[in-house]
Amino acid sequence: MTGALREQRFRLPDLGRKLTVGLLSIDKRERFQLDMTSSRIKLSKFTIQSRARAIVILARLDIDGAPHRNPDDVEIPATHLHLFREGYGDKWAYAVLPEVFRDLSSRWTTLQDCMKYCNITKPPDFDRGLFS
Numbered sequence: 598m599t600g601a602l603r604e605q606r607f608r609l610p611d612l613g614r615k616l617t618v619g620l621l622s623i624d625k626r627e628r629f630q631l632d633m634t635s636s637r638i639k640l641s642k643f644t645i646q647s648r649a650r651a652i653v654i655l656a657r658l659d660i661d662g663a664p665h666r667n668p669d670d671v672e673i674p675a676t677h678l679h680l681f682r683e684g685y686g687d688k689w690a691y692a693v694l695p696e697v698f699r700d701l702s703s704r705w706t707t708l709q710d711c712m713k714y715c716n717i718t719k720p721p722d723f724d725r726g727l728f729s
Contacts (some may be wrong), residue, residue: 606722609704613637618721620647629655631717633708643704646679647715654687656680658711660701665690676701 610616610633620629629649636642639661646657657679659665665673667689677690678698693701697714700706705725712720 606724608724609633609708610635612640620717620721623718631712631715631721635704641702643707645708645711647717654679654681656711656715657687658693658698658707659690660707 607616607618612635615632615634617633618631620631621627622629627649629647630651632644632646632648634644641661643660644657644662647655649655658677659679660676662675664675665677665679667673668685673690673692676693678693679687679690681687682689698707698710708723709720
């Protein structure tokens, strides 16, 4: 991935809101989406995901959601990272590595870390929301 489809500023979603930002590959042949969803009830719950071809989830970071049970019956804690796996889609989740995601209590820092992890080399411009 490379960066935003359009030159514009985006605002991180406030409570109970969702934002989708279109992304374009370096060679301009593939389109991707970066989604952010904020919970209305549980203030700490936040999700960031990258998608390809509109429906294929490549990576999804779930912060303070429900624990996840992998296909091998191993339970992963409430904060976890789903990664696309051939034949399974996004059904596998992994514990979040603190050296990759430095401060999960900061939505702003987490967004920056997630975009870097997803190889978004020219990140879209964001304004911080009230709860970021």
